Amino acid sequence: MKILVPVKRVVDANVKIRVKPDGSGVDTANVKMSMNPFDENALEEALRLREAGTATEVVIVTVGSEKSAETLRAGLAMGADRAIHVKTEAPRIEPLAVAKVLKAVIASEAPDLVILGKQAIDDDNNQTGQMLSALLGWPQATFASKIVIGAGTIDVTREVDGGHETLRLALPALVTADLRLNEPRYASLPNIMKAKKKPLDETSPETLGVDIAPRLTVLKTTEPAGRTAGIIVASAEELAAKLKQAGVL
Amino acid sequence: MTEPREEMEFDVVIVGAGPAGLSAAIRLKQISPDLSVLIVEKGAEVGSHVISGAVIDPSGLDALVPDWRERETPIKTAVTDDRFLWLTEKSAFPLPGFIMPPLMSNHGNYIVSLANVCKWLATEAEALGVDIYPGFAGAELLIEDGKVVGVATGDMGIEKSGEPGPNFARGMALKGKYVLLAEGVRGSLTKRAIAEFGLAKESDFQKYGIGFKEIWQVTDANHKPGLVQHTLGWPLQDSVGGGSYIYHLEDNQVAIGFVVHLNYKNPYLSPFDEFQRLKTHPAIKGTFEGAKRLSYGARAISEGGYQSIPQLAFPGGALVGDAAGFVNLPRIKGSHNAVLSGIVTAEHVAAALAAGRSGDTLADLDAALRAGPIGKDLHKVRNVKPLLSRFGTLLGMGLAGFDMWCNTLLGASLFGTLRHGKPDYATLEPAAQHQPIDYPKRDGVLTFDRLSSVFISGTNHEENQPPHLHVADLALQKSSELDIFAGPSTRYCPAGVYEWVDGSYVINAQNCVHCKTCDIKDPNQNIDWVPPEGGGGPNYINM
Numbered sequence: 001m002k003i004l005v006p007v008k009r010v011v012d013a014n015v016k017i018r019v020k021p022d023g024s025g026v027d028t029a030n031v032k033m034s035m036n037p038f039d040e041n042a043l044e045e046a047l048r049l050r051e052a053g054t055a056t057e058v059v060i061v062t063v064g065s066e067k068s069a070e071t072l073r074a075g076l077a078m079g080a081d082r083a084i085h086v087k088t089e090a091p092r093i094e095p096l097a098v099a100k101v102l103k104a105v106i107a108s109e110a111p112d113l114v115i116l117g118k119q120a121i122d123d124d125n126n127q128t129g130q131m132l133s134a135l136l137g138w139p140q141a142t143f144a145s146k147i148v149i150g151a152g153t154i155d156v157t158r159e160v161d162g163g164h165e166t167l168r169l170a171l172p173a174l175v176t177a178d179l180r181l182n183e184p185r186y187a188s189l190p191n192i193m194k195a196k197k198k199p200l201d202e203t204s205p206e207t208l209g210v211d212i213a214p215r216l217t218v219l220k221t222t223e224p225a226g227r228t229a230g231i232i233v234a235s236a237e238e239l240a241a242k243l244k245q246a247g248v249l
Numbered sequence: 250m251t252e253p254r255e256e257m258e259f260d261v262v263i264v265g266a267g268p269a270g271l272s273a274a275i276r277l278k279q280i281s282p283d284l285s286v287l288i289v290e291k292g293a294e295v296g297s298h299v300i301s302g303a304v305i306d307p308s309g310l311d312a313l314v315p316d317w318r319e320r321e322t323p324i325k326t327a328v329t330d331d332r333f334l335w336l337t338e339k340s341a342f343p344l345p346g347f348i349m350p351p352l353m354s355n356h357g358n359y360i361v362s363l364a365n366v367c368k369w370l371a372t373e374a375e376a377l378g379v380d381i382y383p384g385f386a387g388a389e390l391l392i393e394d395g396k397v398v399g400v401a402t403g404d405m406g407i408e409k410s411g412e413p414g415p416n417f418a419r420g421m422a423l424k425g426k427y428v429l430l431a432e433g434v435r436g437s438l439t440k441r442a443i444a445e446f447g448l449a450k451e452s453d454f455q456k457y458g459i460g461f462k463e464i465w466q467v468t469d470a471n472h473k474p475g476l477v478q479h480t481l482g483w484p485l486q487d488s489v490g491g492g493s494y495i496y497h498l499e500d501n502q503v504a505i506g507f508v509v510h511l512n513y514k515n516p517y518l519s520p521f522d523e524f525q526r527l528k529t530h531p532a533i534k535g536t537f538e539g540a541k542r543l544s545y546g547a548r549a550i551s552e553g554g555y556q557s558i559p560q561l562a563f564p565g566g567a568l569v570g571d572a573a574g575f576v577n578l579p580r581i582k583g584s585h586n587a588v589l590s591g592i593v594t595a596e597h598v599a600a601a602l603a604a605g606r607s608g609d610t611l612a613d614l615d616a617a618l619r620a621g622p623i624g625k626d627l628h629k630v631r632n633v634k635p636l637l638s639r640f641g642t643l644l645g646m647g648l649a650g651f652d653m654w655c656n657t658l659l660g661a662s663l664f665g666t667l668r669h670g671k672p673d674y675a676t677l678e679p680a681a682q683h684q685p686i687d688y689p690k691r692d693g694v695l696t697f698d699r700l701s702s703v704f705i706s707g708t709n710h711e712e713n714q715p716p717h718l719h720v721a722d723l724a725l726q727k728s729s730e731l732d733i734f735a736g737p738s739t740r741y742c743p744a745g746v747y748e749w750v751d752g753s754y755v756i757n758a759q760n761c762v763h764c765k766t767c768d769i770k771d772p773n774q775n776i777d778w779v780p781p782e783g784g785g786g787p788n789y790i791n792m
Binding site for chain 1: 362380385406415
């Protein structure tokens with residue numbers, strides 16, 4: 001079984017996000033970038049399936065600028081077999097465009113299973129997996145916290161309000177990963193070194209025949225309003241009075 | 250942890266991707282392109298842990314990458330205006346230029362983010378074939394038969410209990426024919442090497458300061474690119490050494506910082522709060538009207554100068570850059586010397602490797618460094634720090650200016666070479682001899698508390714790991730640090746790591762910005778800073 005894992009280069013989760021002074025977007029100059037954490041979960045799961053003998057090959061793919069190659073190298077260092085870089089310097093690529101590019105990659109790669117992060121932590125769209133599944137006409141299971149492969153099927157446990165739901169999908173299928181799916185591994189120094197020699201193919205949206213022009217216009221980007229200072233109340237009565245005053249009670 | 254480590258072999262292993270380590274690597278590959286050169290760096294990326302003012306003297310880069318001016322580099326803003334002020338609580342007095350010899354001039358220097366300069370140097374190094382691995386801390390010196398044979402990286406995935414967790418990965422043994430320690434000031438492996446090989450036997454002890462830095466985005470009206478301003482005096486008392494800097498960079502960014510010498514005596518002194526208070530001075534606060542604070546960081550700096558330089562070469566390697574302490578205190582510059590020391594060390598290592606040698610002591614390195622530009626730079630200013638320590642800031646600076654003129658004009662000093670008084674950990678006096686200092690309340694606009702500051706340093710550590718700040722004797726910490734000195738760690742730490750809560754010592758190790766001040770200033774030398782899991786610590790941007 002071949003697994004394809006799309007990954008995205010995003011601002012590192014530990015970086016304090018800063019909006020550009022002109023409000024045109026988030027400032028990413030000299031900022032640490034990493035693989036989207038949910039994508040790490042997706043990749044980790046694919047690697048475990050390969051290590052368990054269920055999968056035979058794990059291929060990672062990304063759509064993005066020259067620098068996105070670093071993210072692919074990080075994925076190769078974790079253990080992916082090879083990588084595909086759909087290179088574009090377009091400043092903004094919407095989920096639908098990414099889904100179309102991935103569909104074109106899947107047409108030539110023909111994986112049995114696609115695992116992606118449930119959403120990217122930069123734009124929080126939570127759309128690419130679902131759009132891709134629709135474009136492919138494949139069954140999908142989102143927010144996976146457990147994956148069990150059967151004979152031509154896959155059982156996916158997802159976290160839903162009030163408990164767990166387990167779905168059985170016929171392969172080929174698409175799964176989006178939640179954080180609880182697993183704990184991603186560290187890339188070891190020797191594996192980072194070896195990753196430099198693993199195959200990394202380059203292509204482009206044009207070569208794949210996909211139009212990635214944005215369909216949406218970003219009007220403005222602003223930082224969340226700062227929280228106002230809290231107050232310390234002396235007693236439960238005072239708290240109740242304040243809450244009433246605020247119209248909460 | 251005794252599980253055997255996987256081994257890899259290189260010609261040269263370098264710890265630390267700062268200006269010194271990167272320069273050494275670049276020079277090695279310039280001389281011998283076939284050498285295998287590896288750099289490990291504890292920061293998540295090159296530059297994540299680099300923090301500096303910074304006005305740089307380009308003499309180092311001129312020697313390393315002579316055509317850097319023709320290239321695309323992050324060195325963009327030349328110093329165009331250089332001011333020096335003496336502050337009193339309400340006023341500021343410009344100091345006339347003639348007091349200071351020409352060595353103090355910033356003409357020809359550049360205002361930069363040293364972190365971004367390091368990122369650029371890293372791309373230069375990688376283009377030459379240097380392997381740079383950020384996110385891996387040099388955790389242990391590997392010593393065999395009395396010589397350093399390599400460095401072990403830290404284990405990953407150790408849980409709080411000290412036991413390996415589910416994603417445990419054992420550190421690697423990185424063996425090198427020579428190992429260069431370029432960890433910056435108060436490096437943890439450097440500390441071991443100095444002790445193991447007695448490198449500081451002949452030299453005076455090292456002296457330190459703690460430096461703070463904030464980057465602000467100021468309004469167009471307040472932005473004067475190329476302006477450099479230094480101050481001495483208020484808010485510090487005359488007996489406490491230190492001063493401030495304000496550098497106007499490109500893109501409406503202004504770096505403001507403050508250095509407090511760590512030989513202060515009053516355990517109630519809070520360097521962080523002195524820095525916050527400084528910004529409220531009438532001559533300073535105007536720059537920050539309508540501005541926004543973008544970033545915060547802190548780091549110890551070396552101040553011992555010429556007489557504190559330890560022996561650099563040890564069997565199997567050498568100390569490079571500020572690990573050895575090459576800061577020129579009156580010029581408040583060290584990165585040029587870091588680069589130059591990387592170059593001279595690389596030249597000695599390359600010659601030794603070419604001669605088929607390995608693992609020995611680079612015998613000529615120390616003499617070459619002292620006879621070269623670094624020795625000359627530091628020798629002229631060698632009495633500044635001891636004069637400040639002895640006579641306070643006002644008289645000390647006057648004498649220091651006079652002494653630097655003598656050294657510049659006559660090549661000699663009336664004082665000879667003064668020694669440093671006491672190491673910084675021994676200068677604190679019992680709290681009973683001092684009064685607590687009442688620092689003004691922070692307004693959250695111009696002045697801030699520690700935690701909101703640490704927040705914008707991007708500091709993060711894997712939560713479930715053992716604390717990387719080791720207190721050797723907790724009972725001593727209580728009986729001395731708390732009971733006699735009133736808990737100075739709660740004030741000198743720039744990140745709020747240490748707290749005394751109902752008589753128990755709380756160590757918030759996840760806040761640590763890796764400044765090393767606790768390792769330096771704890772009155773009993775009871776705190777040992779060791780590297781946490783690789784990739785932890787601050788994620789400085791444009792520092």
